[in-house]
Each structure stands twice: as structure tokens, then as C-alpha cells.
Amino acid sequence: MRPLTFVLATLTGLTAASHASAQMTQDDLKWVNQCIADNKNEKGATPAIVRAYCICMNEKMDDNETRTITQWEKANPKARVACEKQAGWN
Template identity: 65%
Template structure:
């Protein structure tokens, strides 16, 4: 499962390459989002993110993406 998690986060990093924040902040945000997801989740992190705004806000704060 860890390989899948790394793959998901890597894809999110690629998708957010043009973010106006440091790469480390983007990575911390997506790792946080991935950790909040259930291991049996079938949606992408991005799909899950859109359906879970409270988790998104918590991860933005934790990552310093404000």
C-alpha cells in the first residue's frame, strides 16, 4: 500500500507543479491528505479532497499553505 500512496502523492505533486508555494509545502499538504484517506478509498486524492473540505482546510493549515 505504501507504494500506491507514494504514487498518488507523486501524481499530485506533478499536477501542482505550478503552485505558488514551495514544493515542500505542496508535498506536506498531499501527504496529509493521503494520510486522512481510508486505505480502501478508490477515488484519487484530488477527488477525495473536493468531497472533504474540512480535511482540505486542516491539511492546508498543517502544511502552511495559507
């Protein structure tokens, strides 16, 4: 990815993540923080990208979901790919 494209993708992800995080409940925050911990050592995982990815995944999940984001993403590969792209994790 070209540097300018990467910067723009990262800024877009951060803007979306900051807007979404303002609307998160305590329960959402718990799941997002667990997702961040689960993904912090993944290849290409900058803190901003992982945070944007986890927020995106949390938003795609139903409010009544009982699985963690990490468990849910394995059963929903299309959502995972979409959030990876949105977060700039490609």
C-alpha cells in the same frame, strides 16, 4: 506571515512529511506523487508545502479509497483546509 513564523511552519511540515513518507506504501507514494503533480502550479505552492499537503491528505484518506487525492479533496473540504494549514499553505 512573518518570516520566522513561516520558517517554523515550513520546518514543522517537513518534519511531519518526512516521518510520514517513511511509512508510505508504494500505492501511497503513487497517489502522493500524482497530487504533487496536480498542485505544483498552484499559488503559494513551494515543493515542500505541496509535498507536506499531499502527504497529509493521503493520511486522511481511507486505505480502500479509489479516488485520487485531487478528486477526494473536492469532496472533503474540511480535510483540505486542515492539510493546507498543517502544510503552511495559508
